[in-house]
Amino acid sequence: MDLITQFFPETKGLNLTRRNQKVLFILDGLDECRLPLNFDGNDVWSDVSSPASLDVLLTNLIKGNLLPSALIWITTRPAAAGKIPPDCIDRLTEIRGFSDAQKEEYFRKRVTDENLAIEIIDHVKKSKSLFIMCHIPVFCWISATVLQNILEAKRNNVVKNNQADDKSKTLQESNSEDTPKTLTQMYAHFLRFQILQSRRKYDGEYRPDVSWDKDAILSLGKLAFHQLERNNVIFYDTDLKDCGIDVNKASVYSGMCTQIFKEETGIVLGTMYCFVHLSIQEFIAALYAHLFLDIKKRSIFVHESTEQENKSETMIDLLKTAVDKALESDNGHLDLFLRFLLGLSLQSNQRLLQGLLTQQNRNDQSKKEIVQYIKQKFEANLSPERSINLFYCLNELNDQTLVKDIQTHLSKGSLSSADLSPAQWSALAFVLLTSEEELEEFELQKFKKSDECLIRLLAVIKTSKRAL
Secondary structure, three states: OHHHHHHOHHHOOOOOOOOOOOOEEEEEOHHHOOOOOOOOOOOOOOOOOOOOOHHHHHHHHHHOOOOOOOEEEEEOOHHHHOOOOHHHOOOOOOOOOOOHHHHHHHHHHHOOOHHHHHHHHHHHHHOHHHHHHOOOHHHHHHHHHHHHHHHHHHHHHHHHHHHOOHHHHHHHHHHHHHOOOOHHHHHHHHHHHHHHHHHHHHHOOOOOOOOOOHHHHHHHHHHHHHHHHOOOOOEOHHHHHHOOOOHHHHHHHHHHOOOOEEEEEOOOOOEEEEEOOHHHHHHHHHHHHHHHHHHHOOOOOOOOOOOOOOOOOOHHHHHHHHHHHHHHOOOOOOHHHHHHHHHOOOHHHHHHHEOOEOOOOOOOHHHHHHHHHHHHHOOOOOOHHHHHHHHHHHHHOOOOHHHHHHHHHHHHOOOOOOOOOHHHHHHHHHHHHOOOOOOOEEOHHHOOOOHHHHHHOHHHHHHOOEEO
16 A cells, blocks of 8 residues: 555545445556566465565456455556466457558648658558558658658659759669668668758758767667567666666767657656667667677677687578577567568668668578578468568568469469468468458358368458458
């Protein structure tokens, strides 16, 4: 009770243990909690007047031992929801994000120029992986920021281009290729844009190329990666110090890129830090992995030891280890990190970060090798979620071979009685999930009845409005 009255003085004197008292606790952001939440190992605690650790209090409150008549409302990312024992959950609600119609509505409201808004919507729709990600409001904002900046710049060059010679026109036409088509390209453009904006605002720099602060990116990247490994999205002074960031100058980092890293003041724990969105943390972490390999010639996954001090790691070593680590994760916390890491291995994407990355992957051999390595993983007993993420990874690597194979079978109608391999089942799920049209009705009965079919297509069933 002392803890409650400390934060809510107006509750002082109330007897919250009475069953006629309606009490609702809203625990917002379970995934941001650093407590172990040991539901099995913590002592049973029912006395509201006896002191106990915060971890013991929380687990007993959720289990109903403390204030059993109280209602508990917990918000969390899916990855952390598994910490709560199933018998403690009465109702589970999933926030689905924007519908397809709401995605378009957002862009029309965010971009006041109607023609430009339509152009942005058309571009995002051309890349199904981008359009799917737009169910996340923050990604809509990132996409609008990047595409509005790029398309407006192209508009401004139209007059110059019309008056230019043929050689200049060819160059201008080639610039259309710079419009992001994958997740990695979108976030690389976003980082460039934010750094340029920061330089203009704080340093008065107006230049087309980015002046990178490599030390700052390395420090932020180290923080992003190590906290991502631990499933942390909120950081404190000690976390910053561990990554070589001077806490007295932390505001410089949030000032350098206010739309990437931010600083807030908590009631008890003091200053807290976080990236504006988890996906930005995942991108910065992937960028750090490439920078670390570039500078140290070692993978970030290899712990330092005397034996490995002189061992030089290659790009393919890093990528293969990352694939394995992501597949070992029970909750998929490295899925998006892996997509970014693979995307950044392409020379075409490294050019977007010229001056920061050294374009070390100058041939197609690494790409061919990692694509083959990923395809081999489909033969293992992967969960549907991990399998589908591997297809998004192949998409970042611009490899569509498995998808095209399934699309051919679909067009011929030859899948209904076919015995599909694990890779083909996963490809089928990916194709159906990323189809151009929203799934109103999914006819599961068209496919060969088996447990494998049901498990592999479960994600499609969940997405469709009606399944037969």
